[in-house]
Amino acid sequence: MTGTDFQPSAPILKVSGLWMKFGGVTALRDVSYEVPEKVIQAVIGPNGAGKTTLFNCISGMLGPSEGSITFLGQAIGGIAPHRIAVAGVARTFQHVALFKKMSVLENVMMGRHPRTGSGFLAAGLRLPGMRSEEKLIRSRALEYLEFAGLAGCAGVESGTLPLGKQKILEIARALATEPRLILLDEPAGGLNMKETEDLGELIQGIKKLGVTVMLVEHDMNLIMDISDRVLVLHYGEVLASGAPAEIKENGAVVEAYLGAEDEE
Amino acid sequence: MGRKNWLIMLGAAIFIGVFPWLVMPFKAVSHYVDVMVFAGIFSLVCIGLSLLMGYAGQISLAQAAFFGIGAYTSGILTSKFGVNPWLAMGGGTVVCATVAWVVGVPSLRLKGHYLAMATLGFGVIVNIIFAEEVNWTGGPSGMIDIPYLRMFGRKITSDLAWYYLVWGIVFLVLIFCFHVLHSRVGRALRAIHEDERAAESVGVPTAGFKVRVFMLSAVLASIAGSLYTHYVTCLNPSSFNLMWSIRFVLMVMVGGMQSLWGALVGTVLMTFVGNEWLQVFAELEILAYGAILLVVALFLPGGIVSIGGFRRKRRQSALEGAGT
Amino acid sequence: MKSAKNLIGLTVLGLLITAAVLFWSKGEGIAAEKEPYKIGAVFSITGGASLLGEPEKKTAEMIRDEINKQGGIDGHPLELIIYDDETDPTKCNLAVKKLIKKDEVPVIIGPSTSGTSLAVVGVAEEAQVPLVSCAASYKIVTPVETHKWIFKVAGSDSHVVGKMFDYMKSKKVSKIGIMTVSDGFGASGREELVRLAPEYGITIVADERYGPQDTDLSAQLTKIRSAQPDAVVNWSTGPTQVLAVKNWRDLGMDKIPLYQSHGFGNLKNLELAGKAAEGVILPLARVNVGNLLPDDQPQKKVIMEYTKSYDERYKEPVSSFGGHAWDSMHIAIAALKAVGPDPAKIRDHIENTKDFVGQHGIFKMSPQDHNGLSKDDLEMVVVKDGKWALAK
């Protein structure tokens, strides 16, 4: 947790032979890949390359058509998203998915859900264990807000925050679940330069906490700055993977991007 | 629960406490106490339904069926097996919770119209069972000779005693539900209502929570049913038919689904409207009832409690509640 | 802004309603010279049993007007307070409580159905106010020890079934198929049919049920037909009994005579069933067949009077149900006339009603019998040329 050097270790996530088909469309085609622990793993590719689909498969929002996903040695392909969250995978969404009518603090408190356990009866009868747990939830949530730099607006209704802060809040909420792996889907989308810079620092901070980060992003500068490894998807297939510098030089990747640009 | 809710509850409790003494001296409204007993019983059903509709975002047209299952369980256990009424009430909640679980697990995967349809179908089936199992339920002519409720060794027969008993339970249930809402569980429910996908992503088992709220609402309806049984001491399937399920939904809607207070206000109001105030219209009553519903659904979709900016208050108190 | 307007509007509406209620409850009876005598009534004027409640309400109102035109009960105007229970036990319960508490009536007539009556027996008993139900179930008045304040003017289903079985025996019917509607009326009839059949040496070979709003009974009748009974008994009220007649005819079951319950005793049913109803047999209270009675029959006079004035006022034929209201109204009025508006005295008076000539028979109440009718108060009737005729 001290250094920022890239130290490969055992894979935290292993995807092998992953297929995802929607009716006649194949979104992922035989994707196999391993993510080592405590790295920042970027996933890039032109629109429609299957990046978000990959995230949805890992986080359980979609059950893969074929193939396996192993997280910390446990097969998680096709199990319910909330169980994957409990297992230690958190995520954010491409289009911010906050609980808009809840306060900023409450949103982060929601993140504590999988790490706490009091149920209907305990809550309704206000049992002592539940009350102390509630206090703990609150103080831990405040810590995460502090970490994300949002402590100032704890009481604000989250839907009223500017987009940049909403994106950060979503990350804070995901972090509050104490994940081992966090999936960030286009966290910089719609952010300005300054905000993107702050975001980069935040992501590196997350890595320092010992959390593996996977991020889908279009902002190449951000990716080149912070990521340790890059995976390139193209038409649902793995096109290339490696360190950012290598990817930059990879002809196939450049072509794929240029080709895609032409189409748009 | 927040300070504002405590204040409202205090006000409501004082009002409920003195209400009988306000109306009893006046002959013209002295029977309002009786109406309030039923309003209290129905409130229990509607509080549960409000949790389900307003907080978990699910509709149920089967509440009268759970109300009836509780009522008949109590009735059958006490009159045919001589079980203590309070124990029978507990038995009713267990039966209801089990049935709700069995029905809820497949139903709550459905949404909107489909869920309405499934619960409606279930409710009608239960009602047919009440009417057909003559040996157990007495069939359509009804079940009679159900023993009175006893407390501290005495029969509860007077309307005033019933009034305070029922409303006492209503307030206990309200406190229970507010506590639930302002806890980890309540936050999860609100989260499900706002964005199911995001709720799942932070580890909320949405399907499981929906089923549990459904079970809670069934249990509350069951308690209400048991109270009804011992209050009326006679059961008839027509007290638990589809019309009543619809009435319960309407009570919650008219009051406002956004808060438990809405359920309470709506229930009391609609009980009075349905049994008292519309009687001046005689034959036109049914039209007046329909018209009121229409007006509320069209012009007051937030229900009566939305009139005075009540919703905003709830919002704030929920925030404070998060801190307690 | 809009919500503020709504708030004001609703408040005004609420105040108006409250004012109206208060006015109503105070406003009546101001002009009376003598303290009016009150009778409370609860009928199922709307809802599932509205076919029962409607003529009951009309009859009760007609009698009130007649009495008041004659100068009331010993100079006391008669005040009739009617509530509609919408055929709902809960509403019925509330309505009776309201009659007792708010209106402080000394005697209550109704409710219309067994289900609603059973829901209020306890209330009247507890409040010690006599209640004269218009429904049939024997459970309403038994056991008498715990139903001291409850009476009923509708003959028990056991009378109807007994009368019918007597007639069947005389026609050598030994196997019957029954079909009953799944509401209180049908369920109570079914219970008695099943209970009494062995006593009369009759076997029930088919026992079918249907809903009150069913649109087709061919399946039930077909099943009965295949059990080869000597007769079919249908027990229901409302449109299903006409449906039974039509389906019975259409299935060509003429050779298996169709018996109906006394619920069929409404000329409208004959109108609706038309030719199909020819030959249908049923036990009927005399109120429906006044003109067929011999002149020396003691009930003839009251029945003809009622039939005539009801027809004049409402332009429709009388029904059994209206007859119940007539009986209960007049029993209550007789008691009020004799002992004044004291619930306890009224109860005692009703319990000792002897030889009261009513629409449904000659009532002989006693501390053991809070109904006072027997199967002798019924006639077996057959449909002939679209009219009732006494069955031989």
Next chain:
Amino acid sequence: MGTDFLQYVISGITIGAIYAMVAIGYNIIYSVTEIINFAQGEFVMLGGLFAVFFAGTLHLPLYLAFICAVAVAGCIGLAMDRFIIGRARESSVLSLIIITIAVSILLKGSAMLGWGKDPYSLPAFSSGGPIMVAGAAIQPQALWIIGICALVVISLTLFFRKSVYGQAMLACANNPQAARLVGIPVRYMVFLSFILSAAIGAAAGVIITPVSMMEYERGALLGLKGFGAAALGGLGQFFGALVAGLILGLAESFCAGYLSSGYKDAVALVLLLMVLFLKPEGLFGNREAARLKKF
């Protein structure tokens, strides 16, 4: 045994045809607006009672009474959309459920005031006694019911498949915004759907009145059964509604005949629940399409 079986089939198909027509009424409105009109059953009741009014009170010939009753019901359907549903297009599903229930209460109450509580009947469309087939009796009116139901299904299928109006109506359902862009008058199409659905419901009411009579309270149950048929067949599926209606009718009839007549209504509903739980999009619905519907 054989005769009985045939008799059950006949009565099942007859009542099933009525359920199918009610279900089609639900489907038309649902296809265009994605609203479930809980007042659908009341149109059946109104159709029957208006036919009684035109034939019995005004002494019109039966076919004219039929047409007038259907037309009046169509107008009521139009009014319902124009003055009530149209104002609440943006409401939540729950509000819409309540609104249509309120309308059904109003219609039922008005019918009670207008016609009273007595049942009414109509003469059968063609005279003559039942036709005997292998010992089973078929009422001529049953043939009318089945024939008219078939006619309605065929013409509606043609209407939605082939005609420009039908295509336009479906387009409104799939994507009202796009429909508006390509120049389809969406409001007008919605009106049309309400008129059509009310008229078909009313037609069902008219043809069933000679068989089973009609009174103000009848609508709710027929509506419920029709609703069951619509869900069973898959919301929005016309052919599905027909088949599901017949299945429901036959299931009820067989249950009454071979199992317990008291539980016959329950059997239809259990069938409905099972379909909802196992194949929520209905027997003939499309899973992908059902998922896309905005609930």
